[in-house]
Amino acid sequence: MAKTKRNIRAKAKSAVGVAKQKTQEVQAKLNKAVRQDKLLHKTLTPKKTTTKKEKSAQKHTKLLKRFVEIKKEFKEEQARKNREKTKVIGDLKPLRDALPSLGDIYKLVKSQKRETNEQTALTEPEPLSAKKKIQKKRNENVRKVQSFEKLIKDKKFRRNPREVIANHLRNKYQAMEEEDAE
Structure with a gap:
């Protein structure tokens, strides 16, 4: 019987030890929670x-x-x-007199704006109706077809098309330069 008493005592001691360990773990968790609550005001966000x-x-x-x-x-x-x-050094009056006054600048800017508005009003074409737009596109396409037919029938173009195109481009650029010069 002595052996069984020793085994029971050993089991009881180990059970008591396990219980103490569990209570210590629970106490540690509670203490940690309390400490976290106290430290919460210091660290609201996790540190990087x-x-x-x-x-x-x-x-x-x-x-x-x-x-x-x-x-x-x-x-x-x-x-x-x-x-x-x-x-x-010296007087600033001559410099001030040489510069235009603000009123003069304002009048100049205002007159330039009026001129540009008048020019745009004169150059703007009147809006075309749908029928007129169709007619205009049709006439442009007919003119293009006629010019291509003339070009195909041309003897010079048949002989050397590159030279004819180069001459045409030169003439166009010369005409554009003359318009810019005027």
Whole structure:
């Protein structure tokens, strides 16, 4: 019987040990939850983990930005000092008289706008009706067909079409240049 008592005692001890361990785990979870509630106001968002390489790259870009800002400030300071050194000598009245007044500029701009509006009103064609549009397209197509028929019948074109096309293009460009010159 002694062996059975030892086994029972051992089983009881192990059961007590398991129970203690479980209660400790539960207590740890409760303590952790309480600590999290206390720390919640400090860290609302999870922290990002950055590598050493990323940190060094960020430091490098910050440093470069600082250098650029310092250089910009230095240039601005130099420009300000140069502006302070330069002084206007003499009277500014002749310069002011040479410049046009704001009223004159306003009148000039307004008159130019009127002229452009009048020109566009004169050059705008009246809108065509549907029948007139169809008739116009038809006449253009007939003229194109007739010109192609003439071209095909032409003896010079049959002999050397490239030369005829080149001459035609030269004549067109000359006509365009003359129009631009006028």
